[in-house]
Amino acid sequence: MHRKAQTAVPIHPLLAERWSSRAFSDDPVAPExxxxLLEAARWSASCFNGQPWRFIVATRDDPEQHARLAACFTTSNQRWVPRAWVVMIALAVDTFEVDGSANRLAQYDVGLAVQNMVVQASAHGLNVRQAAGIDIARIRAEYAVPEGVTVMCGVMIGYPGDPDTLVDPLPQRERQPRTRKPLSELCFSGRFGQAYDGLPDETR
Ligand SMILES: Cc1cc2nc3c(=O)[nH]c(=O)nc-3n(C[C@H](O)[C@H](O)[C@H](O)COP(=O)(O)O)c2cc1C
Incomplete structure (x- = not known):
């Protein structure tokens, strides 16, 4: 099932066809x-090549470790995390290794790395759902996360599943068209808030 983006102008199918499923199938994701996915993240761009991303990873190949990591997601996310074949927590190292100075863009870089992973996953028919809903204190304690490392986001990855395995009203929600703000609310020229003057009418 695809929930292809209705774009104002064509974009690459990998991007248009990406979406965040709630339902995951039980099909295993091969270890390679x-x-x-991890390699794609590793090759992301980063500020001064600082590579501040770190990942805690568990798969259903090891049910004990998978359950341990899944338990770090909030109640709301417990509806999907147990079935996601791959579960991760993305973390950011807050300072540059080279001189210990604060890396203002560390969290930005972690987002880039996760997006690299998302695109790689999409190219293989995998679906990704990211999760703000994680128990940060529990993750810090359970995985001995050191000071100077920020716990950022949960990541659930697997083959998309049957929406009807979810409870109401989620099956319908899983099929609804995906929506976005128009480009004119997002891209500016002249001053903040003034629509970029290069936008044709159909993008407004
Ligand atoms: C940083 C981030 C945090 C998110 N947190 C959650 C979450 O805790 N639970 C959840 O079900 N979905 C979560 N999502 C998924 C978003 O709701 C979803 O990406 C958004 O509705 C847009 O849908 P799309 O990805 O299908 O285009 C999160 C997504 C991102 C990028």
């Missing part, structure tokens, strides 16, 4: 595919 999991590695390719």
């Amino acid at each position: 595919l999991v590695l390719s």
Whole structure:
């Protein structure tokens, strides 16, 4: 099932067809595919090549570790995390290794790395759902996360599942068209808030 973006102008199918499923299938994600996701993240761009991203990873190949990591997601996310074959927590190292100075863009870089992973996953028919809803204190304690490292976001990855395995009203929600603000609310020229003057009418 695809929930392709209705774009104002064409974009690459990998981006248009990406969406965040709640339902995951029980089909295993091959270990080499999991590695390719991590490798894609590793090759992301970063400020001064600081590479501040870190990932705690568990897959359903190891049910005990998967359950341990899944338990770090909030109640709301418990509806999907147990079935996601791959579960991760993305973390950011707050300072540059080279001189210990604060890396203002560390969290930005972690987002880039996760997006690299998302695109790689999409290319293999995998679906990704990211999660703000995680128990940060529990993750810090459970995985001995040191000072100077920020726990950022949960990541659930698997093959998309049957929406009807979810409870109402989620099956309908899983099929609804995806929406976005128009470009004119997002892209400016002249001053903040003034629509970029290069936008054709159909993008407004
Ligand atoms: C940083 C981030 C945090 C998110 N947190 C959650 C979450 O805790 N639970 C959840 O079900 N979805 C979460 N999502 C998924 C978003 O709701 C979803 O990406 C958004 O509705 C847009 O849908 P789309 O990804 O299908 O385009 C999160 C997404 C991102 C990028």
